[in-house]
Amino acid sequence: MSVPGDGTLASHAGERDAVAGEPARPGPVLSSIFHLGPGASDSYGRADNPTYRDLERAIGELEGGGVYTTAFASGMAAISAVLFGLLTAGDTVVIPSDGYYATRPLALDRLDALGVTVRQAPTPGPYSLDGAALVLLETPSNPGMDVCDLAAVCAEAHAAGALVAVDNTTATPLGQRPLDFGADLVLASDTKALSGHGDLLIGHVSTRDEALAGRIRQWRSWTGAIPGPFEAWLALRSLATLDLRLERQASNALAVASLLAARPEVSAVRYPGLPDDPAHPVASKQMRRFGGVLSAVLPDAAFVERMLAASRLAAAVTSFGDVRTGIDRRAQWGGDVVPEGFVRISCGIEDTADLVADLTVALDAALAG
Ligand SMILES: *Cc1c(COP(=O)(O)O)cnc(C)c1O
Numbered sequence: 510m511s512v513p514g515d516g517t518l519a520s521h522a523g524e525r526d527a528v529a530g531e532p533a534r535p536g537p538v539l540s541s542i543f544h545l546g547p548g549a550s551d552s553y554g555r556a557d558n559p560t561y562r563d564l565e566r567a568i569g570e571l572e573g574g575g576v577y578t579t580a581f582a583s584g585m586a587a588i589s590a591v592l593f594g595l596l597t598a599g600d601t602v603v604i605p606s607d608g609y610y611a612t613r614p615l616a617l618d619r620l621d622a623l624g625v626t627v628r629q630a631p632t633p634g635p636y637s638l639d640g641a642a643l644v645l646l647e648t649p650s651n652p653g654m655d656v657c658d659l660a661a662v663c664a665e666a667h668a669a670g671a672l673v674a675v676d677n678t679t680a681t682p683l684g685q686r687p688l689d690f691g692a693d694l695v696l697a698s699d700t701k702a703l704s705g706h707g708d709l710l711i712g713h714v715s716t717r718d719e720a721l722a723g724r725i726r727q728w729r730s731w732t733g734a735i736p737g738p739f740e741a742w743l744a745l746r747s748l749a750t751l752d753l754r755l756e757r758q759a760s761n762a763l764a765v766a767s768l769l770a771a772r773p774e775v776s777a778v779r780y781p782g783l784p785d786d787p788a789h790p791v792a793s794k795q796m797r798r799f800g801g802v803l804s805a806v807l808p809d810a811a812f813v814e815r816m817l818a819a820s821r822l823a824a825a826v827t828s829f830g831d832v833r834t835g836i837d838r839r840a841q842w843g844g845d846v847v848p849e850g851f852v853r854i855s856c857g858i859e860d861t862a863d864l865v866a867d868l869t870v871a872l873d874a875a876l877a878g
Pocket residue numbers: 583584585586588609647651676678679697698699700701710711712
């Protein structure tokens with residue numbers, strides 16, 4: 510077969526060879542202990558589990574193949590494995606100043622206490638990489654939807670002797686494959702679009718470097734940052750529809766971004782798929798699709814509240830990548846430097862015309878007061 514398309518890839522990812530009489534879709538292995546003996550591939554659930562391997566094989570195929578993937582209990586467990594599993598006292602790490610709001614305090618509070626110097630850089634740059642051991646990028650960034658040039662920063666970082674890890678949560682591997690642009694590691698919260706139904710927490714780290722993979726996996730085993738087998742199985746089941754979900758989410762996001770950009774009460778919109786977004790040229794070089802998440806600045810907190818009350822489709826929720834549209838007013842959490850009316854909008858798989866009509870009514874209602 511020629512190179513399979515994303516729909517074929519996602520729906521068949523991780524498939525085992527057919528064995529007559531065995532289930533076509535093996536279920537989760539819920540036992541934590543395994544019979545020992547010659548040829549046994551499992552012994553104890555914290556070390557490994559056939560259900561993790563199915564998910565890891567599937568995600569690895571989406572990440573571009575030839576990779577070692579380790580599934581984690583959540584996105585933060587994956588980030589912790591990279592930061593704490595790879596850095597030691599005396600190292601310097603560069604993290605995004607505008608990325609996921611839990612990564613900053615984790616690094617600033619806990620890494621700093623262990624003797625690791627933490628430097629921050631805005632996602633589009635500039636990056637000060639001198640003496641850095643590791644650069645953690647997040648593109649597009651959550652919640653600002655800014656973008657960094659992966660190939661350029663990876664080249665600069667490698668010249669400076671630093672490893673590059675990319676938090677690829679917003680894009681998913683079908684949106685962009687950071688390893689193909691030179692990143693040493695890619696990680697994600699698969700709680701979001703990859704699993705995509707707002708019903709589980711899970712994450713992963715992938716790398717083509719066997720030694721790095723070994724350290725990441727050892728960190729998981731030592732700390733017990735493992736996903737539940739049932740969650741791993743749910744994630745595998747869910748990613749079969751990733752191509753379909755992303756396609757609708759991205760067309761919804763472009764339509765909603767265009768709607769918002771045309772409204773005078775909306776002072777800013779960021780979506781890398783908008784042709785006049787400042788990140789569009791760089792995003793177009795490295796993203797295969799622009800995803801379902803956008804950000805916008807609405808007049809104030811009360812406006813957002815009125816809009817949410819008037820919308821029948823958009824829920825006030827603080828996650829993204831779900832099949833249902835969600836809007837999160839980020840200033841309520843206190844971790845991001847954003848205006849009171851700043852919202853991250855995650856477009857679901859509703860029909861585009863329905864979503865645009867619903868949000869238009871909601872914006873009109875919010876404007877009327
Ligand atoms: C949600 C998120 C995380 C954390 O993932 P959890 O699964 O909630 O632990 C990390 N990075 C980004 C960009 C996220 O959006």
